[in-house]
Amino acid sequence: MKTTYAILILCCLLFVIACGTAKRGTPHYASVATTKEAVAKGEVVYNIYCQKCHPGGATGVGPALNNKPLPGTAIRFQVRHGMGMMPAFKEDVISDEEMDNLIAYMKVLRKAKDKTK
Numbered sequence: 001m002k003t004t005y006a007i008l009i010l011c012c013l014l015f016v017i018a019c020g021t022a023k024r025g026t027p028h029y030a031s032v033a034t035t036k037e038a039v040a041k042g043e044v045v046y047n048i049y050c051q052k053c054h055p056g057g058a059t060g061v062g063p064a065l066n067n068k069p070l071p072g073t074a075i076r077f078q079v080r081h082g083m084g085m086m087p088a089f090k091e092d093v094i095s096d097e098e099m100d101n102l103i104a105y106m107k108v109l110r111k112a113k114d115k116t117k
Contacts, residue, residue: 004019
């Protein structure tokens with residue numbers, strides 16, 4: 001019985017180690033200037049709702065956001081209604097003011113990505 005647990009723990013440990021990459025801690029985008037209040041607030045909203053699937057605006061669980069030159073209204077529609085596996089974030093989750101801030105941050109994030117080319 002102890003051998004089974006030891007093997008199980010070893011397998012789990014190897015799985016966790018194998019999931020890590022050298023690039024995990026390296027950002028794939030330039031630093032984002034969050035000197036404007038709306039952009040700073042948008043970054044907070046992004047980190048709460050978007051960062052898990054779109055880390056730094058790059059590809060993660062979801063597709064990259066930095067390479068989508070969408071206008072603010074299209075971003076708002078996509079966030080409100082969701083697409084594919086992306087859930088919809090209605091007004092009771094992300095308020096209109098938070099959405100405006102999120103869009104401001106995403107535009108700055110896109111510009112930061114463009115500077116890395």
